[in-house]
Amino acid sequence: MDNKGFDLIEVRAGIEAENGRYALLVRELLEREGAFLINLMASPGAGKTSVLCRVIDALKGRFSVGVMEADMDADVDARTVREHGADVVQLHTGTSCHMDAKMTLEGLGALKRPLPEVIVLENVGNLVCPAEFDVGADMRLMILSVPEGDDKPLKYPLMFTVSDWMLINKIDTAAIFDFDFERCERNVRTLNPDIGIFPVSAKTGEGFAGFTERLAERIEETLRKRRGETR
């Protein structure tokens, strides 16, 4: 074959450097505006939108909340989320299977000013590519759902490695799917010993009180620093 091939490696390196510059701009904007950004990632159907609605309901008495809905095309999630009282921006990623920092910066630019104190980016449903892109968020929050299986950390290690916290959703179906929580946690902690793990059910609400309380504390702590209160 005389075809020399296409240097995908260099292209990726270029994309990553570019992305890093935009991630820095996102972080500067969050610092300046006193906002906390969560990058919410999961496979299709793991329950991102249902989890998000419960998080909005739990936080909205305490913080102003905004949402950036990233989808390849539809806007059904944006409509659902708006009904829960969050300021929503819909981002269409087109053929792109993930959000990058530049798209995130554009999304932040489209939210009302002053920025909401808490902003959740609901990333494209994908357990692979979003893990590779730092969007400048304060927290990477991933969801693994019980029906996906307790072996997923072995197969998609990067997502479990880069996430700060992980929700195990749909725990109400654990018996049906023979989901082994200990095995799952062991697999995850091999990759990421410090990850926070919260078993929940967005359907029944189980586990959400504890999770959202911890989340609110973490947000409060960061925002206090951004307002210069502890300096």
Added chain:
Amino acid sequence: MDNKGFDLIEVRAGIEAENGRYALLVRELLEREGAFLINLMASPGAGKTSVLCRVIDALKGRFSVGVMEADMDADVDARTVREHGADVVQLHTGTSCHMDAKMTLEGLGALKRPLPEVIVLENVGNLVCPAEFDVGADMRLMILSVPEGDDKPLKYPLMFTVSDWMLINKIDTAAIFDFDFERCERNVRTLNPDIGIFPVSAKTGEGFAGFTERLAERIEETLRKRRGETR
């Protein structure tokens, strides 16, 4: 911002043209060797490996069967599949979230000769990126699992648009997840009127007899043409 940005569009066009040339080489190889290639795609945890094991069991009395297992890292699926009696090649895609035609050609090169009559490429678990890459397969077979929800065709339209056949897996859990088969089918057929839809359960085996019979007929028909029997 004085940064001119990175021309991602042209990069993609280059990748697609390159991919098309390799897809052609894959097709020529399949023609020459008399083999049928299935590109099996789904989200993480939709049941690709369990479905694959049932397909191998159903076809192995009739055809020689080979499998190319694409994973970012692990080799658990390859071991499972080997136990079902198929010739297996493990492909590690590294950071890549999908198989392309060049990687497929390399995988085919690693299988024993003569090539198995039926070769299944188990793609990386991802409902987004694998849909964009023609690997030169005779059939694109996708799986949507019931826990993912009947609204997924709206959110990840490309995968449903490019697939020839679609399995709806885990139908034994349809009641728990309020899965509406009619709504799902309506959403899919808007994108792809001619798609073949087969509801199955890889756990209970329901629906597999009909599906694998249709699959065997389709394979037989193509292989007969490749052997020149109908010309």
